[in-house]
Amino acid sequence: MSETALRAAQTRFVADLEETPLATTDQVDESTPPGGLWLEAWRTLRRRPLFIISSVIILFLIVLALFPGLFATQDPTHCELQNSLLGSTSGHPFGFDVQGCDIYSRVVYGARASVSVGVLSTAITVLVGGVIGALAGFYGGWLDAVLARLTDIFFSVPLLLGAITCMQAFPDKTVWVVALVLAVFGWPQVARIMRGSVLSVRNAEYVTAATALGASRAKNLLRHVLPNAIAPVIVIATVSLGAFIGAEATLSFLGIGLNPATTVSWGGDINQAQNVLRSNPSVLLYPAAALSLTVLSFIMLGDAVREALDPKSRKR
Amino acid sequence: MAWYVGRRVLQMIPVFFGATLLVYALVFLLPGDPIAALGGNRPLAPGVAAQLRHQYHLDESFFQQYLTYLKGILTLDFGTSYSGRPVTEVMAQAFPVTIRLALLALLFEGVFGIGAGLIAGLRRGGVFDATLLVASLVVIAVPIFVIGFVVQIVFGVKLGWINPTVGPEASWGQLVVPALVLGSISFAYVLRLTRDSVTENLSADWVRTATAKGLSRRRVVSTHVLRNSLIPVVTFLGADLGALMAGAIVTEGIFNIPGVGHALYQAIIRGEGPTVVSIVTVLVVIYILTSLFVDLLYAVLDPRIRYV
Numbered sequence: 001m002s003e004t005a006l007r008a009a010q011t012r013f014v015a016d017l018e019e020t021p022l023a024t025t026d027q028v029d030e031s032t033p034p035g036g037l038w039l040e041a042w043r044t045l046r047r048r049p050l051f052i053i054s055s056v057i058i059l060f061l062i063v064l065a066l067f068p069g070l071f072a073t074q075d076p077t078h079c080e081l082q083n084s085l086l087g088s089t090s091g092h093p094f095g096f097d098v099q100g101c102d103i104y105s106r107v108v109y110g111a112r113a114s115v116s117v118g119v120l121s122t123a124i125t126v127l128v129g130g131v132i133g134a135l136a137g138f139y140g141g142w143l144d145a146v147l148a149r150l151t152d153i154f155f156s157v158p159l160l161l162g163a164i165t166c167m168q169a170f171p172d173k174t175v176w177v178v179a180l181v182l183a184v185f186g187w188p189q190v191a192r193i194m195r196g197s198v199l200s201v202r203n204a205e206y207v208t209a210a211t212a213l214g215a216s217r218a219k220n221l222l223r224h225v226l227p228n229a230i231a232p233v234i235v236i237a238t239v240s241l242g243a244f245i246g247a248e249a250t251l252s253f254l255g256i257g258l259n260p261a262t263t264v265s266w267g268g269d270i271n272q273a274q275n276v277l278r279s280n281p282s283v284l285l286y287p288a289a290a291l292s293l294t295v296l297s298f299i300m301l302g303d304a305v306r307e308a309l310d311p312k313s314r315k316r
Numbered sequence: 317m318a319w320y321v322g323r324r325v326l327q328m329i330p331v332f333f334g335a336t337l338l339v340y341a342l343v344f345l346l347p348g349d350p351i352a353a354l355g356g357n358r359p360l361a362p363g364v365a366a367q368l369r370h371q372y373h374l375d376e377s378f379f380q381q382y383l384t385y386l387k388g389i390l391t392l393d394f395g396t397s398y399s400g401r402p403v404t405e406v407m408a409q410a411f412p413v414t415i416r417l418a419l420l421a422l423l424f425e426g427v428f429g430i431g432a433g434l435i436a437g438l439r440r441g442g443v444f445d446a447t448l449l450v451a452s453l454v455v456i457a458v459p460i461f462v463i464g465f466v467v468q469i470v471f472g473v474k475l476g477w478i479n480p481t482v483g484p485e486a487s488w489g490q491l492v493v494p495a496l497v498l499g500s501i502s503f504a505y506v507l508r509l510t511r512d513s514v515t516e517n518l519s520a521d522w523v524r525t526a527t528a529k530g531l532s533r534r535r536v537v538s539t540h541v542l543r544n545s546l547i548p549v550v551t552f553l554g555a556d557l558g559a560l561m562a563g564a565i566v567t568e569g570i571f572n573i574p575g576v577g578h579a580l581y582q583a584i585i586r587g588e589g590p591t592v593v594s595i596v597t598v599l600v601v602i603y604i605l606t607s608l609f610v611d612l613l614y615a616v617l618d619p620r621i622r623y624v
Contacts, residue, residue: 153335161600250460
């Protein structure tokens with residue numbers, strides 16, 4: 001290689017200033033204060049179509065569950081046998097089911113049972129699992145040994161299997177009973193995730209600093225460890241809300257969930273539909289579609305929140 | 317490694333006792349009198365009821381009953397149901413069917429889930445990848461009984477490709493379609509897990525090194541990307557075997573398969589406490605054993621785990 005060529009090559013060793021990406025670093029907008037994990041996550045989230053679509057559906061579902069009367073004028077429990085399995089007519093867009101009830105209003109009113117079971121079970125699992133997991137992870141020692149074994153024991157009974165086994169013992173199958181039964185077998189998952197998350201935060205520098213400044217153990221846990229360890233629990237709570245709704249529908253479908261005489265539920269309606277399924281698939285279609293859409297939006301929301309809270313999983 | 321194995325096995329022992337106690341308590345501590353239910357509308361004579369209660373150990377305290385039951389499990393004697401049939405006989409009929417079903421489902425998940433996940437991961441962002449991601453989300457969201465009914469109606473009734481229901485013999489061939497339904501949700505999870513794992517490994521240092529030293533794309537993908545990506549997938553599949561057997565109750569109901577889920581459901585509806593408790597216990601023990609196996613497998617596949 002000639003000397004001039006070598007020199008030409010060497011000048012390329014250090015890139016020109018305008019070719020380096022340093023300029024973008026210099027131009028970072030510093031007028032707004034840095035927001036930390038939560039504000040950063042929110043900024044990412046509100047630009048994600050997945051998040052927007054799923055949260056719009058979920059907000060709509062919540063309104064539907066709170067005020068079903070706004071969307072359906074028909075009484076879902078007003079059924080006339082002469083209308084049994086009639087197709088859609090004016091005022092009854094989805095037609096009638098076996099008992100002659102208006103399918104549209106049953107789908108609208110069914111949202112309440114699903115949403116309340118999902119929200120209640122999730123709230124209980126997050127509370128119970130969160131407290132147990134946080135205590136086990138933070139204090140360690142014998143408390144951790146005992147709580148971790150307790151978690152393992154409940155974890156070894158699969159959610160649906162456990163729920164199916166003990167539902168039959170409750171004569172009065174209300175929303176609360178179903179939510180409690182699902183929560184009994186659902187909390188270990190939250191506890192495991194909370195414990196792992198607390199363990200990874202417990203020895204962080206800011207926790208040591210707080211201890212050095214004289215913060216008590218309890219204050220350390222509440223003020224410094226929990227807020228930094230809660231993110232994975234929020235993700236799992238969103239996804240499991242959908243899973244609980246699915247599990248409730250499965251129980252009602254099997255005929256051992258919500259009492260169909262007192263509560264309108266999608267799972268119960270699908271159970272009713274299975275006998276006439278081969279001749280009238282539309283009886284199954286509407287409650288099944290509503291149920292699937294609900295579960296889907298919670299799973300999508302969970303996915304979006306996970307990506308926002310865990311920068312590592314974002315697109316590389 | 318031996319230390320790790322020993323610790324995991326020892327940890328399993330309290331879980332085994334705790335879980336059997338939990339299951340036993342769920343079935344027998346909750347309200348409802350099975351002996352009174354045996355008589356139907358007419359109450360049993362007090363002497364007969366007392367005799368039956370004694371025969372089924374229902375006149376003893378809860379812990380005595382549990383200990384008797386535990387002794388039974390450890391000697392593989394599951395007692396007799398209230399209708400007088402040995403529970404072992406019920407299970408001997410039902411378990412082979414469900415094991416066949418679960419293995420077929422597992423095979424489906426493994427082969428197609430990993431295959432599709434690998435292709436999606438290699439072509440991240442492409443049309444195939446996007447389609448599969450949306451499709452897998454839909455499969456995860458649609459409840460399994462809806463998938464089952466749709467498959468049954470479309471392929472069984474409308475097209476007539478398969479028998480809508482499975483007969484009492486439940487051969488491998490008849491179980492293929494129900495197994496596809498049973499495994500569909502886990503298939504979607506395996507697909508997503510493989511895809512994420514593959515995309516992560518594609519940018520790993522050792523993959524760049526392998527490419528840099530001139531290995532063919534095929535060899536890089538098969539030995540350097542895929543093999544490392546399989547670690548989380550294999551552990552998921554292992555844990556899923558137990559979950560599939562427990563989750564078969566819905567699929568077996570739809571396709572009328574005489575398996576464990578079917579037997580369990582019938583026993584629950586009839587209030588057959590001894591049968592329910594035995595089946596659930598066996599399922600839970602299978603679940604515990606498969607999770608133990610998976611943990612050990614994980615330690616073999618990924619040496620970092622052993623030192624945690």
